[in-house]
Amino acid sequence: MPWTMNDYPSSLKNLDKPVRKKAIDIANAMLDDGYDEGRAIPIATEQAKEWQKNASQKEIRDFLEEGDPTERSEKDKRYESRPELMEKAELVEPHDDGWAVRSRDAKKPANVYDKKADAIKRAKDIAEKQGTEAVIFKKDGSEETRHSFSENK
Incomplete structure (x- = not known):
């Protein structure tokens, strides 16, 4: 079952909201690709932190305004972390x-x-x-x- 902003691993709870949302998005895509949860979570967290570091404030705001990661189409979210x-x-x-x-x-x-x-x-x-x-x-x-x-x- 894909994670959402209301239902996600406890290891993501202390992350800033944009990082948590991006990590959920990336982790869900990784699970779709066959990664184990144990590998997907830390990799997604690291990539989400890197994304936030490199994203503009507008990109972060726009991303936060999008719906929950599970509400977007599979194609849109699958490779967002590494298009x-x-x-x-x-x-x-x-x-x-x-x-x-x-x-x-x-x-x-x-x-x-x-x-x-x-x-x-x-x-x-x-x-x-x-x-x-x-x-x-x-x-x-x-x-x-x-x-x-x-x-x-």
């Missing part, structure tokens, strides 16, 4: 802990899996939702295959 990743391919690449799934240009993987097949499935699911592509790499780092979903959007 530049919306059109990027999902990569499956070797990782110290198994196989990582990350958006091209993202610094950190969204997920890490023990099995390559699980990582490929997740990357394809994300790429299909975004209308982009999943790029699969071999253990040596060379490209193995590409799965394009751009015609689905």
Whole structure:
């Protein structure tokens, strides 16, 4: 169930209202992307604080005037925290802990899996939702295959 301004994790209660609202928005989008709550909350909180630091007072006021994060459409909120990743391919690449799934240009993987097949499935699911592509790499780092979903959007 998505969080709202009236129902959110207690770890967000001491945040300023704009930061709390942005963190809820980001965390809900991350949950939609398959993140665990335990990872989504601290990442969303950090990104929300960074957003507030870089946002103008007008941007903050406009954001606060928008409805509750759950009232906006899924498309509007899914990539608000990182809109530049919306059109990027999902990569499956070797990782110290198994196989990582990350958006091209993202610094950190969204997920890490023990099995390559699980990582490929997740990357394809994300790429299909975004209308982009999943790029699969071999253990040596060379490209193995590409799965394009751009015609689905």
